[in-house]
Amino acid sequence: MKTYSHSRLKDFINLFKQNLCLTKSKVKGVYMNYVKFNQEIQEILEEKLENKKILDIGCGQRFPYTYLLGKNNNVIGIDLDIILLKHNLIDYISIIKKNGFNRFLKTFIRSLVFDRIFFKKLSKLNNISKKANFNIIEMNAENLEFQDHTFDFIISIYSFEHLENVEKCVKEIKRVLKKGGKFYIAIDVYTKYFGGHKFDPNNPWDHLLDKSFKPNVYLNKLRLNEYKIIFKKYFENIKFISEENIIIKKLLTPEIRKKLEKYSELELIMKPLVVMGTK
Numbered sequence: 350m351k352t353y354s355h356s357r358l359k360d361f362i363n364l365f366k367q368n369l370c371l372t373k374s375k376v377k378g379v380y381m382n383y384v385k386f387n388q389e390i391q392e393i394l395e396e397k398l399e400n401k402k403i404l405d406i407g408c409g410q411r412f413p414y415t416y417l418l419g420k421n422n423n424v425i426g427i428d429l430d431i432i433l434l435k436h437n438l439i440d441y442i443s444i445i446k447k448n449g450f451n452r453f454l455k456t457f458i459r460s461l462v463f464d465r466i467f468f469k470k471l472s473k474l475n476n477i478s479k480k481a482n483f484n485i486i487e488m489n490a491e492n493l494e495f496q497d498h499t500f501d502f503i504i505s506i507y508s509f510e511h512l513e514n515v516e517k518c519v520k521e522i523k524r525v526l527k528k529g530g531k532f533y534i535a536i537d538v539y540t541k542y543f544g545g546h547k548f549d550p551n552n553p554w555d556h557l558l559d560k561s562f563k564p565n566v567y568l569n570k571l572r573l574n575e576y577k578i579i580f581k582k583y584f585e586n587i588k589f590i591s592e593e594n595i596i597i598k599k600l601l602t603p604e605i606r607k608k609l610e611k612y613s614e615l616e617l618i619m620k621p622l623v624v625m626g627t628k
């Protein structure tokens with residue numbers, strides 16, 4: 350019979366502490382990003398997100414922006430993953446069938462322990478004293494199951510890079526937005542520093558330099574101009590923000606720049622691409 354050794358127990362405790370610290374730091378990062386995009390929406394789109402019907406595309410396992418926006422709006426978050434809003438056997442079985450037992454176990458422990466801490470701290474930061482008004486639905490963003498002209502506002506934060514068919518999703522956004530409805534989309538373009546979703550500071554742009562590189566999630570690898578062409582095809586009143594990241598620019602050595610000469614400097618050192626527009 351196998352039992353936990355002292356070293357295994359110590360490793361487990363250390364892992365728990367690391368996840369606890371990571372959860373706390375993620376809360377701060379999420380909330381700062383929430384404040385930032387709200388400010389941009391107010392200043393550039395001249396829109397205040399209150400009393401709106403909002404769609405959050407690719408809300409994620411923790412659906413933080415769906416939750417935060419639900420304070421003053423009616424929000425629907427969609428994702429291809431099965432999201433645990435409450436613990437029940439049917440959802441457990443569905444996750445195991447779709448993603449396997451290891452993924453289920455990871456999700457179960459995270460939602461049981463760390464998510465409670467996450468939402469408690471997030472609620473405190475955003476002064477959410479009552480239940481937020483939101484719902485989460487398993488749905489493909491390329492085939493939205495909503496009627497035409499349903500939403501006042503659509504938001505998507507770091508999900509578009511995971512879509513197989515971005516154009517189908519943009520076309521669907523136009524369809525389900527009300528006339529005069531607006532959208533805000535932030536995208537981690539593949540060419541940027543951590544565009545391969547492998548956060549290794551010792552190997553910058555490894556996803557572009559290493560031909561054998563394999564992302565641990567699906568990435569469509571669209572470049573900056575390709576995104577712009579798709580959005581311009583469906584929207585006229587549109588704005589793109591693609592700023593340089595000064596810190597990352599310092600890491601772009603002449604040697605690396607030469608190896609990646611087929612990419613523009615902006616593609617390599619840009620912050621997330623932000624796309625805003627009105628129907």
